[in-house]
Amino acid sequence: MVRTIPTVSVPDSVAFNLGHILPYYLRGIFTKNEFWISFWNKVHRDPLAVNFIRRIRQKYKSDYFYIYLLRTKSLVVLDPDGIRHVLDHSPLPYAADPDLKRRGMSHFQPNALTISRGAEWKDRRHFNEAVLASGQRIHPYAIHFHRAIEQGIESLTANLGQYLVWDHFDHLFKRITLEIIFGHEARDDTALADRLTALMRESNRVFLLGKSKEFDLFYARIRQHLRAAGNGSLASMCKHAPSTGVTKVENQIPHWMFATMETLATNTMRALALIVSHPDAEYRVRQEFQQYDPRTPEKIDRLNYLEGCIQEAMRLWPTTPMLTRQTTRDDVLGGNTIPSGTQVVILNGFNHRDWETNPHAGTFRPEFWLEKRSDYRFNHLSNGTQVCAGKSLALFIAKAVIATLLLRGRYVLRKPRLNSRRPLPFQCDDFATCFEYFRTFHAP
Numbered sequence: 297m298v299r300t301i302p303t304v305s306v307p308d309s310v311a312f313n314l315g316h317i318l319p320y321y322l323r324g325i326f327t328k329n330e331f332w333i334s335f336w337n338k339v340h341r342d343p344l345a346v347n348f349i350r351r352i353r354q355k356y357k358s359d360y361f362y363i364y365l366l367r368t369k370s371l372v373v374l375d376p377d378g379i380r381h382v383l384d385h386s387p388l389p390y391a392a393d394p395d396l397k398r399r400g401m402s403h404f405q406p407n408a409l410t411i412s413r414g415a416e417w418k419d420r421r422h423f424n425e426a427v428l429a430s431g432q433r434i435h436p437y438a439i440h441f442h443r444a445i446e447q448g449i450e451s452l453t454a455n456l457g458q459y460l461v462w463d464h465f466d467h468l469f470k471r472i473t474l475e476i477i478f479g480h481e482a483r484d485d486t487a488l489a490d491r492l493t494a495l496m497r498e499s500n501r502v503f504l505l506g507k508s509k510e511f512d513l514f515y516a517r518i519r520q521h522l523r524a525a526g527n528g529s530l531a532s533m534c535k536h537a538p539s540t541g542v543t544k545v546e547n548q549i550p551h552w553m554f555a556t557m558e559t560l561a562t563n564t565m566r567a568l569a570l571i572v573s574h575p576d577a578e579y580r581v582r583q584e585f586q587q588y589d590p591r592t593p594e595k596i597d598r599l600n601y602l603e604g605c606i607q608e609a610m611r612l613w614p615t616t617p618m619l620t621r622q623t624t625r626d627d628v629l630g631g632n633t634i635p636s637g638t639q640v641v642i643l644n645g646f647n648h649r650d651w652e653t654n655p656h657a658g659t660f661r662p663e664f665w666l667e668k669r670s671d672y673r674f675n676h677l678s679n680g681t682q683v684c685a686g687k688s689l690a691l692f693i694a695k696a697v698i699a700t701l702l703l704r705g706r707y708v709l710r711k712p713r714l715n716s717r718r719p720l721p722f723q724c725d726d727f728a729t730c731f732e733y734f735r736t737f738h739a740p
C-alpha cells in the first residue's frame with residue numbers, strides 16, 4: 297500500500313529554515329557572499345543539513361516529505377527513482393523556474409535557458425548545445441581554449457609568490473572565461489565580469505528587485521563583444537548556431553560567464569585541494585600524465601582519473617546544493633499524486649553526503665567515476681533532459697587548468713587542513729583556502 301506523503305511539523309519546518317535555508321540564502325544564492333560564507337563556515341559545521349535531513353527521514357519514515365521553504369510548501373524527494381523521474385521530465389512537467397529562481401535570474405539574464413519552458417526551452421537548448429558542443433567530449437575550439445588556459449597560467453605562475461589563494465583562481469578564471477567566450481582581445485575586460493557580479497549580487501536579495509543601473513551597460517557591452525567576436529571563441533560560433541527570434545542569444549551568455557568564472561573556478565580549486573591532500577590521488581594523477589602528456593586537447597580529454605577527481609570535488613561540495621522544480625501539471629511520484637504548481641526540491645547537499653545509503657559518502661574516491669560520467673544520485677551537474685549543457689566543456693577546462701598547474705609545480709595545502717583518513721568536512725571555505733607553491737618541476 298502506498299503511504300501518503302507526510303508533511304513535517306511546524307517546528308521542524310522552522311528549524312530547517314532557520315538552521316539551513318537562512319544560511320543558504322545569506323551565503324549567496326546566485327553569487328558567493330564572502331562575509332557570510334566565512335561566517336557560516338566558522339559557526340555551522342553542517343550547513344547542507346546532512347544530519348538534519350537524516351533525522352527527518354527517520355522521524356517521518358519516508359523518502360518524500362513536504363516541508364516549508366520560507367513560505368512555499370515544497371516536496372523534498374530523497375528517493376533515487378523519484379529523483380530520476382523528476383530530472384528525466386524537466387522542464388515539463390518539472391519546470392526549473394520556480395518563483396524565486398526566476399525572479400533572481402531574470403534580474404541579470406531574462407530568457408536564460410535554465411528558466412525557460414516548453415518551446416522556448418527547446419529552442420534555447422538547441423542553440424546552447426550547438427555553441428557549447430554539449431554532445432562532444434572535445435569542443436571544436438578546444439585548441440584555442442587550451443591556449444588561453446596555458447597563457448593564463450603562465451602569467452599567473454610567473455608572478456606567483458609563495459602562496460596560491462582564491463584571488464589567484466578568481467583572476468585566472470575571469471581571464472580564461474572572457475577569452476573562451478569572446479576571444480583573445482576580450483581577456484582583460486574585467487569590467488564586464490565585474491558588472492555581471494554586481495548584477496548577481498543584487499539578485500542574491502531575490503526580493504524587491506527593480507531594473508539595475510548596470511543592466512543596459514552590461515548588455516551593450518555583450519552586444520559589442522558579439523559583433524567583434526574573436527576567432528575560436530564561443531561568441532564566434534553564435535553566428536552559425538541555430539537561432540530564431542525566441543533564442544535571445546545575448547541573454548544566454550551570462551550563464552556561460554558566471555558558470556565558468558565563478559562556479560568552475562570554485563570547483564577546480566577544490567579539486568586541486570583534494571588531489572594534493574590525498575597523496576595516492578596525486579600520485580595517480582601524475583602517473584596519468586606519464587601516459588597522456590597533457591599538452592594537447594586530445595590528451596587532456598584522456599585524463600579520466602583527473603576527471604574523477606573533479607567530479608568527486610563537485611560531489612563532496614556541490615556548488616548547486618539544491619535543484620528546484622515546479623510542476624506544471626499533476627504528476628505521480630512514489631505512487632502519490634503531486635498537484636500542479638508544487639515546488640519540488642532535490643537536496644544535493646544531503647544526497648551526496650548521506651552515509652546511511654552510501655558508507656563512502658564522506659570519502660574522496662575518484663575511481664568511482666572511472667566507469668561512468670554520471671549517476672542520478674549525484675546531481676552537481678544535474679542529470680536527465682536538463683543536464684548542464686556545459687558539462688563536457690567544464691570538465692575539459694578544469695582538467696586543462698589542473699594539469700597545467702601541476703606540470704608547473706608542487707602544491708601543499710596549508711588551509712583547510714584535510715585529513716585523507718577522515719571523512720571530509722561538509723563545507724570547503726574557498727576564501728580561506730591556501731596552497732604553498734613550490735616551483736620545483738621544470739616548466740614546460
Ligand code: HEM
Nearest residue numbers: 409410552555556560563616676677678682684685686690
Ligand atoms: C563546474 C562547473 C559547473 C557546474 C557545477 C554546473 C552545474 C549545473 C547544474 C546543476 C545545472 C542544472 C540547473 C538546474 O537544473 O536547475 C546546470 C545547467 C546549465 N549549465 Fe552548468 N555547470 C557548470 C559549468 C557550466 C559551464 C562552464 C557552462 C557553459 C559554458 C554551463 C552551462 C549550463 C547551462 C546553459 C545550463 C542550463 C541547462 C538547461 O536548463 O537546459 N555550465 N549547470
